[in-house]
Amino acid sequence: xxxxxxxxxxxxxxxxxxxxxxxxxxxxxxxxxxxxxxxxxxxxxxxxxxxxxxxxxxxxxxxxxxxxxxxxxxxxxxxxxxxxxxxxxxxxxxxxxxxxxxxxxxxxxxxxxxxxxxxxxxxxxxxxxxxxxxxxxxxxxxxxxxxxxxxxxxxxxxxxxxxxxxxxxxxxxxxxxxxxxxxxxxxxxxxxxxxxxxxxxxxxxxxxxxxxxxxxxxxxxxxxxxxxxxxxxxxxxxxxxxxxxxxxxxxxxxxxxxxxxxxxxxxxxxxxxxxxxxxxxxxxxxxxxxxxxxxxxxxxxxxxxxxxxxxxxxxxxxxxxxxxxxxxxxxxxxxxxxxxxxxxxxxxxxxxxxxxxxxxxxxxxxxxxxxxxxxxxxxxxxxxxxxxxxxxxxxx
Numbered sequence: 451x452x453x454x455x456x457x458x459x460x461x462x463x464x465x466x467x468x469x470x471x472x473x474x475x476x477x478x479x480x481x482x483x484x485x486x487x488x489x490x491x492x493x494x495x496x497x498x499x500x501x502x503x504x505x506x507x508x509x510x511x512x513x514x515x516x517x518x519x520x521x522x523x524x525x526x527x528x529x530x531x532x533x534x535x536x537x538x539x540x541x542x543x544x545x546x547x548x549x550x551x552x553x554x555x556x557x558x559x560x561x562x563x564x565x566x567x568x569x570x571x572x573x574x575x576x577x578x579x580x581x582x583x584x585x586x587x588x589x590x591x592x593x594x595x596x597x598x599x600x601x602x603x604x605x606x607x608x609x610x611x612x613x614x615x616x617x618x619x620x621x622x623x624x625x626x627x628x629x630x631x632x633x634x635x636x637x638x639x640x641x642x643x644x645x646x647x648x649x650x651x652x653x654x655x656x657x658x659x660x661x662x663x664x665x666x667x668x669x670x671x672x673x674x675x676x677x678x679x680x681x682x683x684x685x686x687x688x689x690x691x692x693x694x695x696x697x698x699x700x701x702x703x704x705x706x707x708x709x710x711x712x713x714x715x716x717x718x719x720x721x722x723x724x725x726x727x728x729x730x731x732x733x734x735x736x737x738x739x740x741x742x743x744x745x746x747x748x749x750x751x752x753x754x755x756x757x758x759x760x761x762x763x764x765x766x767x768x769x770x771x772x773x774x775x776x777x778x779x780x781x782x783x784x785x786x787x788x789x790x791x792x793x794x795x796x797x798x799x800x801x802x803x804x805x806x807x808x809x810x811x812x813x814x815x816x817x818x819x820x821x822x823x824x825x826x827x828x829x830x831x832x833x834x835x836x837x838x839x840x841x842x843x844x845x846x
Contacts, residue, residue, distance in 0.1 A: 565595035602638035642684035649677035687795030
């Protein structure tokens with residue numbers, strides 16, 4: 451554009467900036483992608499001093515959000531490419547461009563590209579001081595965008611960066627977003643027991659209002675339902691049993707549609723196929739995914755649960771009979787039992803010659819007895835301490 455070259459030749463810098471602004475307003479009003487790109491090319495050329503180009507590109511990066519979405523994307527992408535070799539000199543302008551472009555891509559549900567655009571912002575730059583809360587919010591936002599595209603691996607990378615910043619956060623909304631995002635990532639990566647614990651913590655948040663939006667009973671119930679679902683899908687064992695106990699004893703769970711199924715799981719009763727199929731209808735796609743052995747996540751969890759339940763009913767059982775009970779082959783039933791015994795999630799032994807699985811429930815019962823005695827002793831100590839403190843107060 452010849453008019454830009456004429457402005458560049460003006461000796462007075464103030465006049466030069468004013469003329470550039472007038473041209474910029476005209477270009478934005480016309481909405482021409484070609485003219486916008488020409489303006490950017492001129493701004494990064496040697497004809498324009500850095501102090502001038504910074505001011506004009508700051509205005510430009512804000513103004514292009516007024517363009518049509520397609521023009522906005524084309525111009526923003528071109529500008530970022532042109533500024534990349536000199537990104538250290540234009541960090542603020544690049545940040546603004548990336549934030550606006552990411553918002554546009556998010557509106558179009560282009561989640562991964564929006565996340566990649568935001569990830570291009572240098573949050574650890576030594577050239578400018580960034581607020582810790584700002585860094586935290588961007589890392590959480592990127593993680594949440596990747597989650598929308600079911601990319602839990604990349605989401606976890608950014609939520610871990612947020613973990614290093616969350617300790618100093620005083621913003622309730624960001625804390626809630628962080629906890630929710632982390633729970634969803636654990637869920638998506640099939641780390642169901644950890645996800646169940648984090649969802650349960652979320653469900654216990656007191657009703658509060660954040661920026662005019664209320665976190666109410668419906669959201670808390672959703673978190674509680676997610677906790678129950680993840681716990682049921684988790685690998686059978688002592689840790690899962692403890693989380694199940696907390697959920698079963700929570701009065702709120704009794705009001706959930708999932709409660710009858712939760713009750714049978716907690717009481718270690720054998721689950722029938724029709725009950726499992728009904729539960730499966732409420733699962734997300736990743737919760738119905740196939741595992742390495744060709745079964746779904748749910749099938750594996752239910753076989754392990756039914757095997758643990760069978761160990762409460764039988765002292766020993768033939769692999770063939772166990773397979774029939776679990777609705778699978780004798781070989782697979784034996785493999786599952788062997789894995790659970792090896793991981794110390796099931797007490798027992800396998801006699802492969804006879805095809806017999808023996809369950810050792812005595813040691814588990816002794817452990818439960820020890821835990822109950824310990825709880826009683828702790829309660830007695832608490833009562834004794836209360837009595838002593840009251841007597842001390844009266845004596846004083």
